[in-house]
Amino acid sequence: MAYARWRKAFIWSACVAMSLFHLYTAQFGMLTVLLQRSVHYTFVMLLVFLVFPLGGARHRPWMEIVDVLLTALGVASIGYVVFNHEMLSEHEPMSTAANDYQFALGLIAIALTLEAARRTVGMALVLVIAIALAYVHFGPYFPGRFEHPGWTLNEMVSYLYLGMDGLFGIPLGVSATYAFLFILFGAFLYATGVGAYFINVATSLAGRSKGGPAKVAVLSSALFGTISGATVANVYGTGNFSIPLMKRLGYSPVFAGAVEAAASTGGQIMPPVMGAVAFVMADVTGIPYVTIALAALLPALIYFFALIMMVHFEAHKKNLQGLPDAEIPPRRTVLTRSYLLLPVVFLVYMLIDGYSPFRAAFFAIIATVLVSLFRKDTRLGVRGFFDTLAKGARESLLIATATAGAGLIVGSVSMTGVALQVTNLIVGFSGETLIIPLILAMVACIIMGMGMPTVPAYIIVASIAVPSIVKLGVPVIAAHMFALYFAVIAAITPPVAIAAYAAASISGGNMLRTGVTASRLGVAAFVVPFMFVYSPALLLVGSWQWIAFSTVTAVVGTASLAAGLERWFTGPMRLHETVLFISGGLLLIFPGLLTDAVGFACIGGGVLSQRISRRSSAAATA
Numbered sequence: 001m002a003y004a005r006w007r008k009a010f011i012w013s014a015c016v017a018m019s020l021f022h023l024y025t026a027q028f029g030m031l032t033v034l035l036q037r038s039v040h041y042t043f044v045m046l047l048v049f050l051v052f053p054l055g056g057a058r059h060r061p062w063m064e065i066v067d068v069l070l071t072a073l074g075v076a077s078i079g080y081v082v083f084n085h086e087m088l089s090e091h092e093p094m095s096t097a098a099n100d101y102q103f104a105l106g107l108i109a110i111a112l113t114l115e116a117a118r119r120t121v122g123m124a125l126v127l128v129i130a131i132a133l134a135y136v137h138f139g140p141y142f143p144g145r146f147e148h149p150g151w152t153l154n155e156m157v158s159y160l161y162l163g164m165d166g167l168f169g170i171p172l173g174v175s176a177t178y179a180f181l182f183i184l185f186g187a188f189l190y191a192t193g194v195g196a197y198f199i200n201v202a203t204s205l206a207g208r209s210k211g212g213p214a215k216v217a218v219l220s221s222a223l224f225g226t227i228s229g230a231t232v233a234n235v236y237g238t239g240n241f242s243i244p245l246m247k248r249l250g251y252s253p254v255f256a257g258a259v260e261a262a263a264s265t266g267g268q269i270m271p272p273v274m275g276a277v278a279f280v281m282a283d284v285t286g287i288p289y290v291t292i293a294l295a296a297l298l299p300a301l302i303y304f305f306a307l308i309m310m311v312h313f314e315a316h317k318k319n320l321q322g323l324p325d326a327e328i329p330p331r332r333t334v335l336t337r338s339y340l341l342l343p344v345v346f347l348v349y350m351l352i353d354g355y356s357p358f359r360a361a362f363f364a365i366i367a368t369v370l371v372s373l374f375r376k377d378t379r380l381g382v383r384g385f386f387d388t389l390a391k392g393a394r395e396s397l398l399i400a401t402a403t404a405g406a407g408l409i410v411g412s413v414s415m416t417g418v419a420l421q422v423t424n425l426i427v428g429f430s431g432e433t434l435i436i437p438l439i440l441a442m443v444a445c446i447i448m449g450m451g452m453p454t455v456p457a458y459i460i461v462a463s464i465a466v467p468s469i470v471k472l473g474v475p476v477i478a479a480h481m482f483a484l485y486f487a488v489i490a491a492i493t494p495p496v497a498i499a500a501y502a503a504a505s506i507s508g509g510n511m512l513r514t515g516v517t518a519s520r521l522g523v524a525a526f527v528v529p530f531m532f533v534y535s536p537a538l539l540l541v542g543s544w545q546w547i548a549f550s551t552v553t554a555v556v557g558t559a560s561l562a563a564g565l566e567r568w569f570t571g572p573m574r575l576h577e578t579v580l581f582i583s584g585g586l587l588l589i590f591p592g593l594l595t596d597a598v599g600f601a602c603i604g605g606g607v608l609s610q611r612i613s614r615r616s617s618a619a620a621t622a
Contacts, residue, residue, distance in 0.1 A: 007050065007064075010050070011047060011050050011051060011390075011394075014046050015047065015389065015390035015392075015393035015394055016386050016390050016393070017043070018043040018393040019390070019392055019393045020389065021039065021040075021043070022040075022176075022180045022181060022184070023181075023184075023365070026361070027362055030177060030358075032085065032089065033089075033164070033173065034081065034085045034088060034164065034168055035082065035085040036173075036176050037168045037172050037173050037176045038078055038081040038082045039082055039176075040175065040180070040400070041078050041168070041172060041176070041400065042075055042078045042079055043393075044116070044401065044404070045074030045075050045077075045112065045116075046071060046074070046075055047397060048119065048400075049067045049070045049074065049115075049116070049119070050067055050068075051397060052116075052119040052397070053067050054066050054067055054119075070115065073112060074109070074112045074116075076105070076108075077105045077108040077109040077112065080102075080105050081161075081162075081168070088162055089164075091162050093158045093162055093165070093166075096158060096162075097155070098154055098158040098161070098162055102158075102161070103153075103154055103157050106157035106158075106162065107153075107157060109167060110133075110160060110408065113129075113167065113404050113405055113408065114129060117129065117401050117402065117404075119401075120397060120398045120402070121398065121401060121405070121452060121456075122452070124452045124496075125402065125405050125452045128409060128448070129408050129409055132409045132412035132413070133156070133412060135412065135416060135418070136151050136156055136412045136416055137152075137156065138150060139151070139416060145424075145425065146421060148416050148417065148418075156415075159415055160408055160411045160412075163411075165410070165411050165414055166407055166408055166410075166411030167404055167407050167408060167411070168407065169407040169410055169411060170280070170284065170407070170410070171280055171403035171406040171407045171410065171456075171459055172403045173283065174276055174403060175276060175396070175399050175403040175404075176400075177279075177358050178279040178289070178357045178361070179279055179399050179403070180392075180393075180396045180399075180400075181357075181358050181361035181362060181365070182357070182361050183395050183396045184361070184365060184389070184392035184393075184396070185227070185273075185361050185364050185365050185368065186227045186273065186392075186395075187391045187395060188368040188372075188388050189227045189343065189344070189368055190237070191372075191380060191384065191388045192340065192368055192369075192378045192380065193372075193377070193378045194227065194340050194341070194344075195224060195237050197337055197340045197341075198224050199216070199220045199241050199242075200334050200337070201219070201220075201223060202215075202216045202217075202218075202220035202223060203216050203220075203323065203327075203328060203329055204328060204329050204330075205219060206218075207322060207323040207327065208322045208325070208328060209312075209322050210315040210316055210320065210321070210322060211311050211314065211315025211316075211320045211322070212321070213242060213245045213246040213249055213251065213322075213323060214242075214246055214251065214255075214314075214315065214320070215308060215311055216323075217239070217242035217243070217246065217259050217260050218259065218262075218304060218307050218311060219308075220238045220242065220263075221234055221238050221242075221260065221263035221264045222266065222270055222300075222304045224238050224267055225268060225270040225273075226267075226271065226272060226344065227273055227344065230268065230395075231264055231268050231454070231488070231491045231498065231499045232264075232491075232498060232499060233395070234263075234264035234265075234267040235260055235264040235499055235502040235503050235506070239260040239264065239503055239506050239507075242256075243256045243507045244506075245323075246259065247507065249320070249321060249323070250320060250321070251320060252509070253504075253509030253510075254504075254507070254510060254513045254517055255314070255517060256503075257503035257504045257506065257507035257517075257518075258492075258500065258509075258515075258517035258520075258521055259311060260506075260507075261491075261492050261499040261502070261503040261504075261514065262307055262492055262499075262518045262519075263304075264499055264503070265488060265491045265492050265518075265522060265525070266300065266303045266307060266522070266525065268454060268488050268491075269296055269299070269300045269303065269484070269488055270296075270300045270304075271293035271294070271296050271297050271300065272293050272347060274296060276399045276403065276455050277455050277458050277487070277488075278292050278293060278296070278484075279357065280403070280455055280458065280459060281462075281480050281481075284459075284462055285477065289351070290351050290352060291477070292477065292481075294540060295477055295481065295541075296481065296539075297540075298539070298540065298551060299481070299485070299532055299538055302524065302531075302538070302551075302554050302555060302558055303525055303528055305524075305555060305558065306524030306527075306561070306562050307521060307524065309558070309562035309563070310520075310521045310523070310562045310565070311521070313562060313563055313566035313568040313569070314566055314568075316568055317566060317568040317572070340371065340378070342371050343365075343367040343368040343371055346367045347361065347363075347364035347367075350363060369385065398453065399455065402452075402453045402455050405456060406455060406456035406459040406460070409456065409459065409463070410459060413464060419464050419467055420467075422465065422467075422468065423468040426465070426468035427468050427471055427472065434469075434474070434533070437465070437468045437469050438469065438482065441461060441466065441468075441469060441482065441483060441486070442526075442529075444460075444461050444464070445457060445458070445461045445465075445485075445486030446490045446493050447490075448461060448487065448490070452490075454484070454488050458483055458484050458487040461483045461486075461487065462480055462483050466479045466480055466483050469482065475539075475541060477536075477541070478532055478533050479533070481529070481539060482529045482533055485525060485529040486529060488525070489522065489526065492515060492518040492522055493515070494512055494516055495512065495515070497511075497514075497515035497518065497519075499518070500514045500515035500518045501514075501515070503518070520565060523562070524558045524561070527558065527561065527586075528558070530589055531550075531554050531557075531589050534590050535553075535554075538554055553596055553599070554588070556588060556603065557585045557586075557587075557588030557589060557599065558585065560581045560582070560585035560588070561581070561585035563581045564578050564579075564581030564606075565582065569581065569607065569610050570610050570611070570614055573606075573610070574609075576609070577609050577610060580602045580603065580605050580606035580609070581602070581603060581606045583599075584599045584601075584603035584606065585599070585603070586599075587599030587602065588600070
């Protein structure tokens with residue numbers, strides 16, 4: 001018992017210290033690049049094997065010794081970089097070999113990164129890293145254009161451990177700066193009651209309507225996603241309220257879980273936070289984070305609009321009722337608590353005003369603490385403040401280990417030049433046809449995203465497949481946003497649908513059926529990326545007239561698809577009406593006056609047929 005108390009106190013203290021370090025550097029200036037990243041990762045190594053113990057729920061006393069030993073080795077291997085960062089900043093990994101001491105520490109650091117990824121993320125990422133490392137070393141044995149001279153183990157360690165393009169590359173840099181502070185910001189917002197407030201707002205707006213509880217799940221997940229940026233956290237943050245509510249009012253466990261999974265997945269593409277992946281994209285592309293967040297806004301709104309329409313048509317089809325008035329929070333109460341949103345508004349203002357994301361996040365955290373003082377029930381207190389610091393640091397460990405592992409993959413891609421080979425292969429295979437590389441990139445993102453966080457899934461595809469899309473003339477921001485969307489949507493794509501499985505654990509529904517239903521409800525996420533690739537106006541690229549027109553066609557198209565897939569508009573659809581609605585929705589995806597005209601004509605024909613059918617039914621009834 002004494003050891004358990006000591007271990008808990010040590011973890012809490014280390015988490016608080018980690019958060020204070022990041023707050024200090026955000027206010028007084030980031031350290032040099034390698035030092036900032038290595039200190040951040042030292043904290044990760046100090047915590048990850050204790051927070052995620054060996055064996056998990058089946059932890060045994062002897063495993064404590066293993067965890068402590070791995071912690072010591074991790075701190076030593078990364079600590080070497082901390083104390084030698086000036087010398088290593090000038091290290092030339094392509095021409096300078098690692099000495100025996102560096103080689104041993106490098107192997108330990110890489111091996112522990114794999115083990116940390118296994119404990120936090122799962123085996124999917126570990127297998128991808130292992131394949132990438134094997135490809136680097138055994139290059140001469142690969143066939144055709146994928147053959148390369150191969151790298152020795154010493155050269156691999158020199159590049160991946162001692163250089164700036166491997167373990168300590170851009171992905172970990174994002175975790176060490178922007179991502180950590182935004183995760184901490186989300187923890188403070190949640191601790192001060194913003195999560196519960198979002199649910200009250202959604203309930204007040206949509207609770208009374210047909211399918212009210214499901215619409216509450218969609219709206220609250222969209223709102224919660226603005227501060228969370230993590231799909232599974234979003235599921236548990238809003239699903240523990242929305243899923244039991246839906247089930248109580250007659251929704252099946254599968255449908256209730258699927259609505260929450262689809263909505264929570266969309267939360268990761270909702271600005272301003274968007275998870276760490278938006279910051280990674282900013283560093284990879286060189287496009288300012290604010291530009292990426294603004295570009296993501298319209299597609300995210302279209303996604304949630306389509307999801308609301310799917311839920312709306314389903315509710316009418318199955319006559320699913322709204323909430324009783326007694327369970328709707330008074331709008332006066334909701335309005336009086338709207339001050340809780342001031343930190344989010346302040347964050348957006350600072351980002352638009354030109355502040356760096358980590359500085360904006362730092363001041364937004366301060367604003368959150370100040371706003372929490374307005375009411376007794378939202379005040380954190382000294383203990384609550386430090387507990388929130390510890391909670392934020394714990395929640396950052398998954399992103400940190402995932403980005404460190406992704407750095408090893410990016411380094412491997414750089415060492416072998418495989419990205420160029422894949423680009424040439426795809427472009428040569430598809431010719432001038434864009435749809436083939438888009439479909440290949442979509443499939444790659446979904447496969448990589450199965451059982452893996454969005455960040456490494458996006459990084460892998462952005463390194464290997466996205467260049468071929470860009471080479472065919474797609475704007476850089478559209479190509480990378482395409483990869484991001486499908487890396488996100490993998491969370492509800494069977495057979496490994498993490499968000500659907502998390503929602504099913506709350507609803508008690510069948511996991512596979514929940515994933516299939518969530519994919520059907522979230523169909524817009526499969527369509528919207530093709531929309532903004534073919535019409536970058538949805539990413540706010542081009543004149544305002546073209547942006548407005550593209551928005552109208554996208555909204556009408558997704559609503560039409562939702563109606564066709566649910567087979568309900570103003571009433572049940574016959575086969576030809578279903579075909580007209582789905583065809584019209586798909587035609588509006590592709591830009592061009594002809595396709596848009598035919599698409600609107602199909603939808604108009606479907607609407608007209610529905611009206612005639614309803615009048616005939618009414619006349620027959622009379």
